[in-house]
Amino acid sequence: MTTDAQRQALRHAxxxxxxLCANPEDAAxxxxxxxxxxxxxxxxxxWQQLTELQARLGGMPQQLAWNVMEKSTLRESGPNRRTLLKGLLLGAGASSLAWQGYDVAPRWMADLRTRTGEQRQAALADGTLLVLDTDTALDVMFNASTRLLVLRAGEVHVTTGKDSRPLLVRSAQGDLxxxxxxxxxxxLDGLTRxxxxxxxxxxxxxxxxxxxxxxxxxSVTLDRQRLFATQPLKKGxxxxxxxxxxxxxWRLDTLINELQRYCPGYLGCASEVxxxxxxxxxxxxxxxxxxxxIARSLPIRIQQITRYWTRILPV
Known part of the structure; x- marks a missing residue:
């Protein structure tokens, strides 16, 4: 079983x-x-784990390298195995991806994940409490000076723990x-809220x-260049x-679009309603x-062909 210290060391390696690959001449x-x-x-x-794997995978096509890594890393399961794979993958691909490689790591390798329709609570070592919404992926990167949460997809609710280190949430658009x-x-798609x-x-x-x-x-929405106007939070x-x-x-179609995020299939609304x-x-x-x-309070009916296909229609 790989220890927490070893998993953290793999990340740093x-x-x-x-x-080093991106700056081979930098003596400092x-x-x-x-x-x-x-x-x-x-x-x-x-470092030995990473360099040995890099040597083995050096000339392999990407997909074959993936297959080898899945079979050659330590026999872990669940989150521990994903952490090892992620650290070793970054080492194997670092010469081309440089530091950006971590930011494009597949979401299925994230430390914390939820499926469509699932919500999950998590307590971190510093006392921070998280709630992950549907279809969310999040990495936890704590060190001696900083607590960093990297949001890959979805939404996370954060209740911060008491700790002297700064707590950052990093999205695709910036740091919070x-x-x-x-x-x-x-x-969001191209934005963070x-x-x-x-x-x-x-x-x-x-x-x-x-x-x-x-x-x-x-509340505020941002892209990589700027923040847009702040808005007061809505009730509830x-x-x-x-x-x-x-x-x-809310308009019914707006509500249905929001509920769609929690449905592993199609959920739609007819234009008439x-x-x-x-x-x-x-x-x-x-x-x-x-x-x-909702159907009991509006002139609508629910058409459900399978559990994965539902449409709201007029009565």
């Missing part, structure tokens, strides 16, 4: 390998790597630094200078972390119950 960087390499026995072990207790980050429920969060888009502080009760917006969706005057307005508190863990509840 992959990072060092990527940086190599000296820093040498100090890291000699500091602990786990570091030497991780906790200044308080509770907030949520959602990865932040909702601050308690205290504040400092936001820095990837290609921007400096941070902007978003206060409690506000945090309820999703307790498995509920609270809506007030898309304009109808809906208010209420609905279960995210039982979409069938939610649809039946």
């Amino acid at each position: 992959a990072q060092w390998f990527a940086q 960087l190599r000296a820093q790597w040498q100090r890291w390499h000699c500091r602990r026995a786990e570091h030497e072990w991780a 630094r906790a200044l308080g207790t509770r907030f949520a980050v959602r990865q 932040l909702s601050v429920y308690q205290h504040a969060v400092a936001v820095r888009p990837e290609q921007a200078e400096g941070e902007v502080v978003i206060e409690q009760g506000q 917006e945090e309820a999703w972390a307790q498995g509920r969706l609270v809506v007030e005057g 898309s304009h109808l307005r809906v208010s209420g508190s609905y279960s995210l863990g039982n979409i069938e119950l939610t649809l039946n509840t």
